[in-house]
Amino acid sequence: MSSAPDRAVVIGASAGGVQALLALLPALPADFPWPIFIVLHVPADRSNVLAPLFEAQCGLEVKEAEDKEPVRSGVVYFAPSDYHLLVEENGDLALSSDEAINYSRPSIDVLFESAADAYGEGLIGVILTGANNDGAAGLKAVHAAGGVALVQDPTAAYARTMPQAARQACNAALVLPLERIADYLKGLERE
Amino acid sequence: MPHQTEDIEIGLLLEALYQRYHYDFRHYARASIKRRLLQARSHFNMPSLTALQERVLHDPEMLPRLLGFLTVQVSEMFRDPGYFRALREQVLPHLRTYPSLKVWIAGCSAGEELYSMAILFREEGLFDRTLFYATDINPDALRAAEAGIYPLDRIRKFTENHQKSGGRSSLSDYYTADYGRAVFDKSLRANVVFSDHSLVTDAVFAEMQLISCRNVMIYFDRGLQDRAVGLFRESLARHGFLGVGSKESLRFSRHAAAFSEFVPEEKIYRKREA
Numbered sequence: 195m196s197s198a199p200d201r202a203v204v205i206g207a208s209a210g211g212v213q214a215l216l217a218l219l220p221a222l223p224a225d226f227p228w229p230i231f232i233v234l235h236v237p238a239d240r241s242n243v244l245a246p247l248f249e250a251q252c253g254l255e256v257k258e259a260e261d262k263e264p265v266r267s268g269v270v271y272f273a274p275s276d277y278h279l280l281v282e283e284n285g286d287l288a289l290s291s292d293e294a295i296n297y298s299r300p301s302i303d304v305l306f307e308s309a310a311d312a313y314g315e316g317l318i319g320v321i322l323t324g325a326n327n328d329g330a331a332g333l334k335a336v337h338a339a340g341g342v343a344l345v346q347d348p349t350a351a352y353a354r355t356m357p358q359a360a361r362q363a364c365n366a367a368l369v370l371p372l373e374r375i376a377d378y379l380k381g382l383e384r385e
Numbered sequence: 386m387p388h389q390t391e392d393i394e395i396g397l398l399l400e401a402l403y404q405r406y407h408y409d410f411r412h413y414a415r416a417s418i419k420r421r422l423l424q425a426r427s428h429f430n431m432p433s434l435t436a437l438q439e440r441v442l443h444d445p446e447m448l449p450r451l452l453g454f455l456t457v458q459v460s461e462m463f464r465d466p467g468y469f470r471a472l473r474e475q476v477l478p479h480l481r482t483y484p485s486l487k488v489w490i491a492g493c494s495a496g497e498e499l500y501s502m503a504i505l506f507r508e509e510g511l512f513d514r515t516l517f518y519a520t521d522i523n524p525d526a527l528r529a530a531e532a533g534i535y536p537l538d539r540i541r542k543f544t545e546n547h548q549k550s551g552g553r554s555s556l557s558d559y560y561t562a563d564y565g566r567a568v569f570d571k572s573l574r575a576n577v578v579f580s581d582h583s584l585v586t587d588a589v590f591a592e593m594q595l596i597s598c599r600n601v602m603i604y605f606d607r608g609l610q611d612r613a614v615g616l617f618r619e620s621l622a623r624h625g626f627l628g629v630g631s632k633e634s635l636r637f638s639r640h641a642a643a644f645s646e647f648v649p650e651e652k653i654y655r656k657r658e659a
Contacts, residue, residue, distance in 0.1 A: 261603045261630075262610065262637040274632045277603075280416040286607070289632050290417045291600045293459050308416040 198285025199267045201228045201316040203379060204309045206302030206332065208235040208324030210352025212244075214372055215322070216251060219270065221376035224253030227383055230270045231259070231279060231309060233300045235324070238275040245272055261289040273300035280308035298328045306332025315340030318382065320375060321367075322346045324356025330363035342382070343367035344375060394434035395419055401438050406448055408522065409585045410455055412609035418455070425454040449525055456523040458494040458600070461539065462501045462556075463546035465631050468599075469505055470551045471651040476626050477509050480594055486515040487593045489620065491584060491613075492601030493519035496530030500559070501547075502597065503573040508553045512576065518591065520582035531579050533569035540567050584613040589620045596621060600630040611639045618643050621656045628653045 207214055211234045219230075234244065242258070248270065249256040259271040265285050273279035277289040278300050288308075295301040306319050306329065319336035321329045323346060337343040345367045348354035361367050370378060395418070399411045410418055422434060429450075431437040441447040463469050480486055488506075490499045499519045506512040521527050535543070544556045560567040582590070584601070596617050602610045617627050618640050627644065629652045635641045644654040 258632075260636075261633050262607055264637075277632055278417075280414075280420075282414060282416050288414045288416055289603050290414075290420075291459065291603070291630070292417065292420070292457065304420065307420075311416065311419070 198265055199228055200313070201318070202265070202281070202309060202313050203228055203230045203318045203320065204306050204332075204336070205230065205232045205320045205322065206234075206306065206324070206329035206356075207232070207322035208326055208328065208353065208356055210323035211235065212247075213352065214346065215248065217372055218322075218376050219248055219254070219256075220251045222252070222254060222379065224268075226254055226268055226379075229265045229267055230254070231273070231281065231305055232270065233273045233279060233302045233305050233329075235298060235300075235326075235328070236275070242275070248272075259287045259289065261287065263287045273305065275300070278304040280304060281312040282308075283312045285312070296326065296328050298326070302329035303332035303335075307335045310335040310339040310341060313339075313341065317341035318344065318379065320344045320346075321357050321360035322372070323351040323353045325353040326356060327359040329356055330359040333360045333367060334364045337364050337366050344378065345369050346375065347371045391419075391434065394438070395422060398422065398434050398438040398441075401442050402451075405442055406445075407586070408448075408452065408455075409583070412585065412606045413604050414606050417604055421454050421457070425451055428454070452523050453525065456494075456521075456526065458492070458526070460494055460497040460600070461546060462497045462535075462543035463550045463552075464497070464501075464599075465651070466546045466549035466551075468550075468628060468631065468651045468653070469501060469546075470549070471648040471653055472595075472628070473505060473509060473551050475648055476595065476653060477505075477511060479624075479626075480511060481509075483594060484514065486511065486595070487518070487591055488515055489518045489520070489591075489593045489596045489598075491520055491582075491596060491598035491617075493521050493530050493579075494523075494526050495535075496533055497535070497543075498597060498599065499530060499577065500533060500569050500573055501550075503577070504547070504552075504554075504556070504559055505550070507573070515576060517577040518580060518582075518593075519577055520580050522581065522583045522585075524581065527579050527581065531574065533571070533574065535567050535569075537562055537565050537567050584616060585609060589616060591620070592622050593620050593625055594622055595626045595628070597628040599628060600633070603630060603633055607637065614638050614640045618656060623656070623658060625656045626653060627656070 348357040647655040
């Protein structure tokens with residue numbers, strides 16, 4: 195579909211992720227031109243509060259992703275709990291209840307790998323704080339498809355395992371402190 | 386680009402499966418089917434999807450093994466307890482007015498949802514007047530559903546879900562524990578027809594009061610989802626009910642106008658009058 199956006203941002207976060215995203219997302223302008231897809235690991239019974247929580251803090255529209263939903267620019271989509279979120283090449287979102295990957299459903303790898311197929315060099319992948327290895331393979335796929343790979347500086351992250359694993363899997367990833375990531379994304383927009 | 390080559394291989398492999406075995410995954414949502422095929426490729430140690438295609442074309446014994454990857458579905462009994470509570474409290478009071486009932490569990494996989502539904506109907510006193518159809522395309526899944534045996538370590542979650550759904554009995558009334566397995570009572574499948582049926586290629590086979598098809602159509606592309614919802618629409622009696630997965634929606638479907646939202650938060654729809 196030609197109307198689907200040709201760039202997008204994918205973000206993965208786990209332990210400490212709510213705080214990190216509360217620092218990152220509100221710093222993006224209300225007219226941010228690309229869709230943002232997020233997998234955040236949280237206990238299943240708490241996940242449906244994510245979209246309202248962030249919507250109240252952000253200039254951007256924030257919602258939980260629905261199956262077969264056409265992607266729109268400037269919207270933040272959270273993966274629903276207990277489902278994987280994928281992006282189709284035609285620009286629709288897709289959910290799956292396939293088994294957990296690395297004990298995670300939603301899985302950051304599943305989102306990042308499908309988005310890398312869909313957006314190629316138009317994709318920006320961001321791995322934030324977390325205490326497991328999810329997202330490392332995904333970030334590598336983002337880079338391999340020509341996209342931009344970003345990692346939160348592990349030394350300053352709430353939990354460093356996830357950004358560290360992502361950096362190890364993807365040497366080319368740019369390591370940034372959390373407070374610089376929003377600026378970096380805004381800078382890409384001006385390119 | 387290797388990425389494009391892989392897409393060509395996926396298209397050819399799905400076409401081969403269809404022409405050779407009449408299993409039609411050509412209109413499944415591509416991102417998920419691709420993941421599953423790549424998992425199968427690495428599981429079977431194939432250098433490429435083309436090699437996997439050659440193997441399955443020439444070796445029919447590969448088919449069920451590959452189907453295991455393409456149709457794998459993990460469910461639980463009373464998954465999304467709120468759904469079963471809504472059926473119990475809001476849908477069954479309507480069904481109670483019928484002298485006989487037909488219920489279709491479409492894409493029943495290993496049967497967790499079927500047994501949940503049978504227990505619900507028994508608790509509510511509707512079991513004896515109900516005929517259940519449990520269908521799937523995977524013969525191994527159908528055999529597992531017909532057997533009704535689950536590892537005991539899954540029972541704790543099943544029991545918790547059953548309680549949250551408003552269960553009026555104890556789940557342990559319905560199974561016997563045996564060497565680490567829970568064997569569900571065969572009386573629960575006394576009124577069940579297990580059948581090979583494809584939402585992709587097969588037609589309407591009976592008139593239903595309730596159809597439950599959860600987390601099956603998320604694997605279809607939009608055109609195929611339209612076909613399946615159309616099939617449900619034709620299969621439902623007047624004012625019949627359709628339940629879909631908690632994150633699925635008829636909103637993006639061609640048939641959206643044919644249904645009203647009966648319990649919106651649990652994704653239970655009701656067929657409008659024609």
